Amino acid sequence: MTLEAPPNGWNAKGETRKVGVEIEFAGLPPRDTALIVCELFGGELNVVSPHRLLVEGTRWGEFGIELDTQYAHPDRALLEEHHELDSEWSRQHHQHRLEFHRKTRELIGDMVTGLVPTEIVCPPVPWNELDELDTLFEALRTHGAKGTDASLLYGFGLHLNPEVEREDVDYLLSMLRAYLLLASWLRSEIKVDITREVLPHANPFPKEYALKVLNRQYTPDIDTLIDDYLTYNPTRNRELDLLPLFAYLRPDHPHKLLHGELTQPRPTFHYRLPNAQLSEPHWGGVTEWNRWVAVERLAASKETLAARCDHYIAQHNRPLITRLASRAKRWWGERF
Numbered sequence: 001m002t003l004e005a006p007p008n009g010w011n012a013k014g015e016t017r018k019v020g021v022e023i024e025f026a027g028l029p030p031r032d033t034a035l036i037v038c039e040l041f042g043g044e045l046n047v048v049s050p051h052r053l054l055v056e057g058t059r060w061g062e063f064g065i066e067l068d069t070q071y072a073h074p075d076r077a078l079l080e081e082h083h084e085l086d087s088e089w090s091r092q093h094h095q096h097r098l099e100f101h102r103k104t105r106e107l108i109g110d111m112v113t114g115l116v117p118t119e120i121v122c123p124p125v126p127w128n129e130l131d132e133l134d135t136l137f138e139a140l141r142t143h144g145a146k147g148t149d150a151s152l153l154y155g156f157g158l159h160l161n162p163e164v165e166r167e168d169v170d171y172l173l174s175m176l177r178a179y180l181l182l183a184s185w186l187r188s189e190i191k192v193d194i195t196r197e198v199l200p201h202a203n204p205f206p207k208e209y210a211l212k213v214l215n216r217q218y219t220p221d222i223d224t225l226i227d228d229y230l231t232y233n234p235t236r237n238r239e240l241d242l243l244p245l246f247a248y249l250r251p252d253h254p255h256k257l258l259h260g261e262l263t264q265p266r267p268t269f270h271y272r273l274p275n276a277q278l279s280e281p282h283w284g285g286v287t288e289w290n291r292w293v294a295v296e297r298l299a300a301s302k303e304t305l306a307a308r309c310d311h312y313i314a315q316h317n318r319p320l321i322t323r324l325a326s327r328a329k330r331w332w333g334e335r336f
Helices: 030-041 088-112 127-142 169-190 194-198 207-214 222-232 243-249 285-300 302-316 320-335
Strands: 018-025 044-049 052-056 063-067 118-121 158-162
Touching (some): 030 044, 030 118, 127 285, 158 285, 169 222, 207 302, 222 243
Antiparallel strands (some): 018 118, 018 158, 044 052, 052 063, 063 118
């Protein structure tokens, strides 16, 4: 598949924009997965714990591979406890606790391997090199990794973290509007798995929030944009999660969601909607990136974006009976 270029491939510093990629799957434990990464991209294997590994020193940086459950990994707070001033007996007691804790977490990881997904967190990759990263998806497929559609129990996803072009409110508002307008189309193109629809990890935005943002009378500054987002979306589980971006832009903001352990501040959009379609030949990050580019193109076309915002608002301001009749007509046409 040909990799499509975004309207602007450069960030505010004039550097090629990068994209982080995360994928969940079953069928391969973390160590086997890490060895595949090493074989493809070089680097050195660092075993942090039995079910959490790093591949360091690749051309793009560090890959993280782990079982996607906190209970399979040692508790960092416990590991970082200090006992320099304690008695010898206390230090030995703490050491025994640590050993028991590590062994217990390792056993839990062994037991849930195959039930919870393995996750790969790739380093940021220049957008124009995403096709090279897709060799990883081909290798996972070849080695038996199973994606979303392999089981009704597999609500696995692929996440993209495209670096923002700029940090000004006009750009961010245009991107948010474009996404809201294309969200239904993206769900249709992706054919979001029914398990992922039921699970809360990539929920759509509330209609009242979409109506607020798509109204062209809405002209917030950056702080108002962030506050409104948090008011209408007090959750990480949105198909386009803006918490990491807002945590990066406003590190002193008091909202607890911007300071949670799972919210990592970074100048990216956190796009959570795609399935992990490893059963499909030639599927990979390029497929989902090309769909994402449609959002960027709409955001960059000011006249088209404005017209579509106006059309969306006009459609939802029609009388209820008219909207219901239009939906029924559309459903009938699609069915027959």
